[in-house]
Amino acid sequence: MSLLVQKYGGTSVGSLDRIHHVAQKIIETRQNGHDVVVVVSAMSGETNRLVGLIESLVDNNPDPREYSVVVSTGEMVSMALLAMCLSAQGFPARSYTGAQAQIFTENKCMKARIERIETHPIKQALQEGIIPIVAGFQGVDSYGNITTLGRGGSDTTAVALAASLAADECQIYTDVDGVYTADPRVVPEARQLTHITFEEMLELASLGAKVLQKRSVELIGKYKVPLRVLSSFHDGPGTLITYEEVAMEHPLVSGIAFNRSEAKLSIIGVPDQAGIAAKILGPIGAGNIDVDMIVQNKINNDLTDLSFTVGREDYQKAVVILEQVAKTLGAKGISSDAKIAKISLVGVGMRSHSGVAQKMFEVLGDAGINIQLIATSEIKISVIVDEKYLELGVRALHAAFGLDKEANEEFDPKM
Amino acid sequence: MSLLVQKYGGTSVGSLDRIHHVAQKIIETRQNGHDVVVVVSAMSGETNRLVGLIESLVDNNPDPREYSVVVSTGEMVSMALLAMCLSAQGFPARSYTGAQAQIFTENKCMKARIERIETHPIKQALQEGIIPIVAGFQGVDSYGNITTLGRGGSDTTAVALAASLAADECQIYTDVDGVYTADPRVVPEARQLTHITFEEMLELASLGAKVLQKRSVELIGKYKVPLRVLSSFHDGPGTLITYEEVAMEHPLVSGIAFNRSEAKLSIIGVPDQAGIAAKILGPIGAGNIDVDMIVQNKINNDLTDLSFTVGREDYQKAVVILEQVAKTLGAKGISSDAKIAKISLVGVGMRSHSGVAQKMFEVLGDAGINIQLIATSEIKISVIVDEKYLELGVRALHAAFGLDKEANEEFDPKM
Numbered sequence: 077m078s079l080l081v082q083k084y085g086g087t088s089v090g091s092l093d094r095i096h097h098v099a100q101k102i103i104e105t106r107q108n109g110h111d112v113v114v115v116v117s118a119m120s121g122e123t124n125r126l127v128g129l130i131e132s133l134v135d136n137n138p139d140p141r142e143y144s145v146v147v148s149t150g151e152m153v154s155m156a157l158l159a160m161c162l163s164a165q166g167f168p169a170r171s172y173t174g175a176q177a178q179i180f181t182e183n184k185c186m187k188a189r190i191e192r193i194e195t196h197p198i199k200q201a202l203q204e205g206i207i208p209i210v211a212g213f214q215g216v217d218s219y220g221n222i223t224t225l226g227r228g229g230s231d232t233t234a235v236a237l238a239a240s241l242a243a244d245e246c247q248i249y250t251d252v253d254g255v256y257t258a259d260p261r262v263v264p265e266a267r268q269l270t271h272i273t274f275e276e277m278l279e280l281a282s283l284g285a286k287v288l289q290k291r292s293v294e295l296i297g298k299y300k301v302p303l304r305v306l307s308s309f310h311d312g313p314g315t316l317i318t319y320e321e322v323a324m325e326h327p328l329v330s331g332i333a334f335n336r337s338e339a340k341l342s343i344i345g346v347p348d349q350a351g352i353a354a355k356i357l358g359p360i361g362a363g364n365i366d367v368d369m370i371v372q373n374k375i376n377n378d379l380t381d382l383s384f385t386v387g388r389e390d391y392q393k394a395v396v397i398l399e400q401v402a403k404t405l406g407a408k409g410i411s412s413d414a415k416i417a418k419i420s421l422v423g424v425g426m427r428s429h430s431g432v433a434q435k436m437f438e439v440l441g442d443a444g445i446n447i448q449l450i451a452t453s454e455i456k457i458s459v460i461v462d463e464k465y466l467e468l469g470v471r472a473l474h475a476a477f478g479l480d481k482e483a484n485e486e487f488d489p490k491m
Numbered sequence: 492m493s494l495l496v497q498k499y500g501g502t503s504v505g506s507l508d509r510i511h512h513v514a515q516k517i518i519e520t521r522q523n524g525h526d527v528v529v530v531v532s533a534m535s536g537e538t539n540r541l542v543g544l545i546e547s548l549v550d551n552n553p554d555p556r557e558y559s560v561v562v563s564t565g566e567m568v569s570m571a572l573l574a575m576c577l578s579a580q581g582f583p584a585r586s587y588t589g590a591q592a593q594i595f596t597e598n599k600c601m602k603a604r605i606e607r608i609e610t611h612p613i614k615q616a617l618q619e620g621i622i623p624i625v626a627g628f629q630g631v632d633s634y635g636n637i638t639t640l641g642r643g644g645s646d647t648t649a650v651a652l653a654a655s656l657a658a659d660e661c662q663i664y665t666d667v668d669g670v671y672t673a674d675p676r677v678v679p680e681a682r683q684l685t686h687i688t689f690e691e692m693l694e695l696a697s698l699g700a701k702v703l704q705k706r707s708v709e710l711i712g713k714y715k716v717p718l719r720v721l722s723s724f725h726d727g728p729g730t731l732i733t734y735e736e737v738a739m740e741h742p743l744v745s746g747i748a749f750n751r752s753e754a755k756l757s758i759i760g761v762p763d764q765a766g767i768a769a770k771i772l773g774p775i776g777a778g779n780i781d782v783d784m785i786v787q788n789k790i791n792n793d794l795t796d797l798s799f800t801v802g803r804e805d806y807q808k809a810v811v812i813l814e815q816v817a818k819t820l821g822a823k824g825i826s827s828d829a830k831i832a833k834i835s836l837v838g839v840g841m842r843s844h845s846g847v848a849q850k851m852f853e854v855l856g857d858a859g860i861n862i863q864l865i866a867t868s869e870i871k872i873s874v875i876v877d878e879k880y881l882e883l884g885v886r887a888l889h890a891a892f893g894l895d896k897e898a899n900e901e902f903d904p905k906m
């Protein structure tokens with residue numbers, strides 16, 4: 077008998093029919109002899125409805141304490157509906173708000189971090205044979221205020237509960253079947269991965285893959301929670317997130333991530349001096365703009381170029397700031413381009429095998445795609461290309477690295 | 492400076508515009524120098540929406556614990572919206588769930604009674620100059636479960652808070668202007684009462700007047716909370732509920748209540764014996780049918796008739812049971828009539844002045860209305876008449892007892 081934490085997202089409990097379906101999956105889990113703790117999101121659309129009420133009522137900066145009270149009701153409704161659906165079928169269940177489950181967060185009403193979970197209420201329910209249904213996305217602070225974890229926080233609730241309860245597995249039921257080698261909408265040959273390492277998952281989440289929220293991935297890494305992503309709509313094994321210690325063999329490249337959500341800015345011919353990057357990027361950060369990739373290229377002893385990417389929603393604002401910076405620092409000028417795309421290869425195999433970057437550049441070059449920026453980490457290579465080459469580039473790389481092959485492990489790492 | 496508890500019902504907070512309006516009334520109360528604790532219901536329609544979700548999900552007997560979790564969210568949304576609306580206008584406010592306000596109820600998830608309120612969270616907010624906005628209709632049991640008080644329970648919350656805080660006045664804002672001498676839809680001349688005694692209010696609530704829930708009236712009597720019913724839509728003094736000790740002068744009749752919600756059953760020619768009423772009504776009660784008026788009429792030494800009224804929704808069921816009872820007891824037969832109406836005169840003045848009943852019978856007789864049953868209490872006379880005479884009877888009585896006169900107190904009690 078295992079202890080499983082199962083999390084069902086908003087679309088998984090998006091209608092009364094769907095709630096019945098989720099109840100059925102939970103009953104099957106119990107009938108297979110497992111203990112189960114369930115975490116639910118609000119029914120899809122409900123959080124948006126509640127936020128809409130708030131935004132129609134108060135022009136700006138609604139009181140964060142009260143904001144959290146309003147939106148926390150979405151999960152309360154879905155958890156109690158699911159609990160009564162289970163109980164009505166003879167499987168006693170009991171719902172828990174964040175406060176009732178004693179999920180304590182920092183004293184900050186929105187985007188609060190979980191500090192600790194007192195597990196005795198949940199453990200007692202399990203001992204009594206009752207299925208605990210816990211509201212995702214919410215907690216309680218030390219003053220008894222209702223807090224929320226920020227959007228997507230139900231994953232975080234599930235991971236934190238699994239860690240606190242030392243669960244055998246945390247199962248994230250969602251509307252995708254698992255983690256794919258690339259987005260199947262762009263690469264029809266994309267293959268679902270049976271497993272992926274935590275570090276790869278973290279890179280993929282950072283790169284904008286929508287399977288798991290970045291914060292919950294960080295949390296599973298901290299507590300080494302075995303986590304599986306599954307579809308609540310189709311049966312299947314999903315994708316298991318493993319840790320380096322247990323994964324014996326790694327493919328060179330596990331997956332390809334990409335996004336169109338960034339824009340590129342360059343400052344050209346800046347008189348070089350110590351700390352020049354900070355002088356350029358400081359005003360950008362002061363404007364509350366997050367910078368992603370940064371590449372500095374020294375032209376000669378006196379001058380340097382510096383390029384970076386920002387979220388496309390901050391593009392115009394960043395251009396205005398950078399023009400001012402260029403004037404102040406006596407640069408030759410700036411250039412900017414919003415029509416770019418980022419393509420990233422992710423794989424822990426890169427650690428032990430060189431040549432992945434070289435092959436990536438060759439594949440893109442053969443496809444006639446110019447690379448504008450390159451950034452690498454231990455298990456990731458990202459390049460910026462013209463937005464119009466995104467699909468072409470991703471498909472070429474997917475094929476070249478053999479990601480469509482059933483057993484990616486058999487791919488020859490020596491290329 | 493007074494401490495007021497103000498309760499706003501579902502229609503009073505039924506839209507975002509209405510919430511703004513309520514916030515304005517609260518701000519005026521503060522600007523008039525009063526401390527105020529606010530109790531809110533769910534936005535009108537919201538509780539029905541939530542109950543609809545439950546009823547669509549689970550065929551019958553939904554888990555009462557989870558039922559209360561779902562419906563309690565209605566008040567959470569309205570309280571937090573109202574709090575953020577006040578805070579946004581520079582009047583700091585803070586919302587409180589039943590658990591946060593420490594409104595402890597018996598360990599029963601639905602229709603729970605309030606056992607005690609720990610007032611320190613609310614008192615501390617008042618000391619800090621923060622307006623507490625408390626969810627009506629909900630509490631918490633000794634295990635930390637969310638409980639609900641039953642429909643209309645927001646009035647009870649307000650009264651219990653006013654009693655616990657020793658408030659100067661409990662103000663129930665609703666969609667009527669106050670308590671009337673009769674329903675203005677039936678009697679256009681009906682006049683709003685500036686005050687009414689607690690006992691009269693209790694009789695009126697029992698008789699189905701929809702101004703206040705019966706349980707909250709009982710509660711104000713227990714704690715002698717000065718309570719005022721006002722309209723949240725129009726300015727006005729409303730109706731103040733007073734206690735005998737403070738009310739100097741009473742009208743003979745304060746108001747006329749009526750309903751069409753009962754049916755009459757009679758068992759005829761039952762062989763009389765000790766305890767015969769219990770033998771007749773026992774099976775009715777065992778069928779979960781509440782009996783209202785009961786009149787026994789001994790025909791001769793051997794036989795007796797007994798008539799009683801039940802809720803019209805139980806009529807068919809009661810007829811079936813009574814037919815069986817008649818057979819068992821060897822009665823001559825039964826008769827029944829669903830098309831009846833009950834008209835009641837209520838007034839503490841009846842205590843000290845005789846002749847009210849006599850005058851009531853005369854007025855109805857003059858109007859050609861036969862009386863089928865009569866029941867009296869110290870401050871109330873109820874009669875059952877044919878349903879078709881309801882409006883005629885009520886209007887005749889309203890005029891005859893001078894209830895349309897501006898100063899009812901000047902009406903000559905000697906008739």
